Amino acid sequence: MTDAAEQISHFESIISMDQCIEPKDWMPEAYRKNLIRQISQHAHSEIIGMQPEGNWLTRAPSLRRKAVLLSKIQDEGGHGLYLYSAAETLGISREEMIDALQTGEAKYASIFNYPTQTWADVGAIGWLVDGAAIVNQISLQRNSYGPYARAMVRICKEESFHQRQGYEIMLTLSRGSEKQIQVAQDALDRFYWPSLMMFGPHDSESAHSARSMAWKIKRETNDDLRQKFVDQTAPQIQILGLRHPDPKCIWDPERGHYDMGEINWEEFYSVINGNGHCNRQRLEHHIDAHEEGAWVREAMQSYHEKKKQQSYAKAS
Amino acid sequence: MNNADLQGPSSRNQQVMQYAIRLGDDALVLGHRLSEWSSKAPFLEEDLALSNVALDYIGRARMFYGYASELAADGRTEDDFAYTRNEREFQNLLIHELPKGDFAFTMVRQLIVDIFNTHFLHQLEQSSDQTLSGVAAKAIKETRYHLRRSREWITRLGGGTEESQQRTQKALNSLWGYTPELFELDELEQQLCNNNIGVNNTLLSAIWHQQIADILTEAGLTVPENSWTVKGGRSGYHTENLGHLLTELQFVHRSMPGLEW
Numbered sequence: 001m002t003d004a005a006e007q008i009s010h011f012e013s014i015i016s017m018d019q020c021i022e023p024k025d026w027m028p029e030a031y032r033k034n035l036i037r038q039i040s041q042h043a044h045s046e047i048i049g050m051q052p053e054g055n056w057l058t059r060a061p062s063l064r065r066k067a068v069l070l071s072k073i074q075d076e077g078g079h080g081l082y083l084y085s086a087a088e089t090l091g092i093s094r095e096e097m098i099d100a101l102q103t104g105e106a107k108y109a110s111i112f113n114y115p116t117q118t119w120a121d122v123g124a125i126g127w128l129v130d131g132a133a134i135v136n137q138i139s140l141q142r143n144s145y146g147p148y149a150r151a152m153v154r155i156c157k158e159e160s161f162h163q164r165q166g167y168e169i170m171l172t173l174s175r176g177s178e179k180q181i182q183v184a185q186d187a188l189d190r191f192y193w194p195s196l197m198m199f200g201p202h203d204s205e206s207a208h209s210a211r212s213m214a215w216k217i218k219r220e221t222n223d224d225l226r227q228k229f230v231d232q233t234a235p236q237i238q239i240l241g242l243r244h245p246d247p248k249c250i251w252d253p254e255r256g257h258y259d260m261g262e263i264n265w266e267e268f269y270s271v272i273n274g275n276g277h278c279n280r281q282r283l284e285h286h287i288d289a290h291e292e293g294a295w296v297r298e299a300m301q302s303y304h305e306k307k308k309q310q311s312y313a314k315a316s
Numbered sequence: 317m318n319n320a321d322l323q324g325p326s327s328r329n330q331q332v333m334q335y336a337i338r339l340g341d342d343a344l345v346l347g348h349r350l351s352e353w354s355s356k357a358p359f360l361e362e363d364l365a366l367s368n369v370a371l372d373y374i375g376r377a378r379m380f381y382g383y384a385s386e387l388a389a390d391g392r393t394e395d396d397f398a399y400t401r402n403e404r405e406f407q408n409l410l411i412h413e414l415p416k417g418d419f420a421f422t423m424v425r426q427l428i429v430d431i432f433n434t435h436f437l438h439q440l441e442q443s444s445d446q447t448l449s450g451v452a453a454k455a456i457k458e459t460r461y462h463l464r465r466s467r468e469w470i471t472r473l474g475g476g477t478e479e480s481q482q483r484t485q486k487a488l489n490s491l492w493g494y495t496p497e498l499f500e501l502d503e504l505e506q507q508l509c510n511n512n513i514g515v516n517n518t519l520l521s522a523i524w525h526q527q528i529a530d531i532l533t534e535a536g537l538t539v540p541e542n543s544w545t546v547k548g549g550r551s552g553y554h555t556e557n558l559g560h561l562l563t564e565l566q567f568v569h570r571s572m573p574g575l576e577w
Contacts, residue, residue: 050355057351061568061577062395063344063381067374070351074367081360119568119577169577176575285355293358295483296419299476306475 015216020146023089031215035145036090037106038217040097043083044108046076047101048282052116053125061119068165069122075158082154086147102287109133110268111194113276120173120180120187126166128188128195128233134159135229136199144216167236174240185242192233192245196260197268199226227257234258328511332445333387334407335508337397338550340380341408344398345558346429347373348565352416365465369426372458379451386447395577399569403559404552411494413549413558420483423469424491430463431527432498432520439515448513467531474535485537492540497547498524505550 007026014021021027050073057073060066084094100106111129116122134156141152173184200206200222212218230249237244248261271279350370357363381394411429416422437459440452473480499521501509508514529539548554569577 047355047360054354057354058348058564059568061399063374063378063398065577066351067371067378070354070367070371070374073354074364074371077355077360077364077367081364084360172576177572179572180575289356289358292356293362293419295477295479296358296362296473299473299480302480303472303476 015144018142018144018216020149021144022146030211031217032090034212034215035148035217036087036092038212039083039087039090039145039148040092040100041107041109043080043087043097044101044106045112046080046083048108048112048286049129050076050080051282051285052112052114052278053122055116056119056122059119060122065169072126072162072165075162079151079155079158082151083148086145086151089147098290102283102290104283107272108282109198110272110276111198112282113271113279114190114194115277117190118183118187120170120183121191123166123169123173123184124187124191126162126164127170127236128166128191129198130159130162130166131233132195132198132229134163135225135232139219139225142216142219170240174242181242184240188237188240188242189245193263193267194271196226196230196263197265199223199229201265201268226260230258230260329387331504331508332448332513333384334504335514336380336384336387336448338407340377340384340394340397341406342412343373343380344377345406345408345561346412347371347377348561349412349414349416350422353422358419366422369458369462369465372455372462376451376455376458379454383447383451395569399566400573403554403562406554406558406562407550407552408558409494409497410546410549410555411491411497413555413561414491414494415557417487418483420473420480421487421491423466423473424484424487426462426466427470427531428491428495428498428528430459430466431524431531433459434463435520435523436515436517439520443514444512470531470537471535474532474537481536484535488532488537489540492542493544493546496542496545497549500547500550502550 008028011021011025011027011031014025021031053069053073053076057066057069060069084097087097088094097106101108116125137152137156137159141149141156143149143152170184170188173180203209203221203223206222209218209221213221234244234249234251246261249258251257252259270276274280347370350366350373353363353366353370355363357366377398378394381397384397385392385394411425414421414425417425434456437452437456441449441456443449443452470484473484475481499517501516501518505514505517509516532539546555
């Protein structure tokens with residue numbers, strides 16, 4: 001065998017034995033690129049995802065909710081940080097990734113282009129959006145790239161807290177006054193379908209699926225993961241006593257799953273392509289904060305360089 | 317309140333409750349301002365750190381208000397103190413309510429408040445009131461860490477670029493007139509001080525001035541002149557900023573009053 005063929009065969013044997021590829025292992029260029037795309041998109045989603053919930057940070061209706069929400073948003077930032085670090089092991093810098101986000105070259109989860117209009121939306125996001133994210137992330141704990149898989153293990157633990165806090169907000173509202181029940185139902189109605197869209201297009205339409213599955217960058221298909229989420233969410237809606245937004249979501253004893261109505265894919269692509277309420281706002285917010293912080297980063301660098309020079313001067 | 321009211325255990329409770337509310341107001345208003353940095357900090361690590369400090373303050377507000385509600389013993393909760401009082405009833409020191417400004421403004425305010433709090437909380441730890449002393453013992457650990465951060469930042473910003481130096485000096489100049497209020501003592505605080513419950517803020521002034529002057533000088537910044545002073549927070553005489561802060565903070569809670577959240 002040639003060297004190159006040996007490398008590929010070694011790489012493929014690691015994958016087939018369900019072991020992890022580590023940063024210093026040889027990997028095909030396309031595997032590296034695909035992972036960078038997936039991990040950085042995931043990191044950007046965590047970071048952009050801080051905004052819709054942050055929109056309610058200063059208006060949270062109790063001190064306990066305020067503290068919990070702040071620490072949840074902080075966790076999301078922390079997840080962004082681990083994920084950027086995991087992606088950096090593949091030879092890309094955080095600056096490059098942030099630049100790609102800001103120019104629109106890299107994507108983030110389109111769900112965050114939806115506006116949070118009421119306090120109940122914070123509950124719906126924690127419960128449904130984080131809930132959908134966990135379903136996906138649990139399967140990613142077994143993905144083939146070591147640093148990413150390990151980041152997922154840690155992130156999943158925190159996300160399940162997030163989902164519980166979201167559900168608890170919904171539970172409190174749905175046991176509350178008529179007006180509270182109304183805002184809870186409204187939030188569920190607005191966030192249910194976009195949450196199903198988070199799993200991406202049907203498998204038959206998914207651009208990256210087949211190869212990602214073969215490389216174990218993805219472990220389960222979009223449709224299988226979506227079904228899991230639908231199955232876990234239906235009884236949760238019942239407990240809340242709210243109306244299910246999908247009238248076709250009925251238990252099918254033969255399949256052992258809930259059925260689901262057709263997703264409005266036109267809306268999905270429309271929001272991805274820039275027609276969501278917040279697409280421009282989310283990016284501008286990120287760019288503004290980054291630009292406004294430029295002088296601080298420069299000051300920090302300049303200070304450290306001066307210190308370094310001073311210590312060289314002392315040493316020589 | 318006449319002097320006769322200040323005798324006996326129930327009036328003592330009233331006084332301590334007022335004191336706890338004030339300290340809760342300081343912590344809540346500053347915690348709220350710091351939370352406004354979420355997703356807006358100069359870089360990700362700093363975003364997380366500012367949220368940490370904000371969380372410490374919100375936690376502190378809950379401890380003080382929680383104690384106030386115990387002492388009130390009339391069913392009022394921590395949220396009643398935070399969400400149903402008006403601007404004139406809030407008694408935080410004015411420096412806490414000023415808008416977050418740029419990063420230099422936020423860090424200079426933190427430095428001012430962190431130095432103050434290390435001494436204030438150290439004294440409060442000696443309080444004959446067990447609960448206040450306990451809260452102080454927990455809070456001072458956080459504050460020591462906050463001060464390490466704000467001190468490092470001021471050193472870096474002062475010794476960084478020309479722009480950072482200018483921004484930091486400007487922040488310092490616009491905050492300086494709010495610092496004398498930290499060292500005031502009104503009648504209530506004087507009484508609590510006499511009873512070994514409250515802190516004598518006037519005694520903290522000298523050490524605070526000494527310490528901040530050392531840090532600023534080392535950072536290449538100028539200690540501003542004491543040319544102006546704005547006061548009144550402890551009697552509910554606020555800047556226009558607090559009303560807007562409370563409008564936002566209290567909006568949901570007040571729009572559907574008396575409910576569980």
